[in-house]
């Protein structure tokens with residue numbers, strides 16, 4: 509778990525590891541910015557990296573998030589939605605505390621009644637008037 513980058517402003521360390529079907533683990537940490545809202549959470553850094561490396565929906569088996577607090581922190585709302593785009597609702601999200609104790613919940617439990625890409629028309633449907 510990548511935990512060496514303490515945010516220089518919040519001093520709150522967050523590490524995120526994404527397990528892919530082929531056994532690869534993609535890591536991320538929170539990347540902060542002097543303009544505070546511009547900073548990015550560990551989960552979105554890791555997920556963006558996985559997507560850029562070619563990970564598709566179905567390739568992602570589990571996500572782990574670690575912080576220095578107890579009980580464990582859970583992904584923020586924006587990250588839950590970001591993850592939702594690329595993962596199945598039954599995918600486990602493991603949340604680790606400062607003693608490596610973990611709580612696990614599925615994405616669907618963390619983000620009930622969620623909105624996802626399947627709710628939108630595809631480019632084909634829009635361009636050719638096709639409907640499902």
Ligand code: THU
Pocket residue numbers: 515518520522537538539540547548549550551581582583584587
């Ligand atoms: N943070 C994350 O990286 N993931 C979360 O799920 C919650 C918050 C980061 C953002 C910021 O760098 C710091 O933790 C304090 O909010």
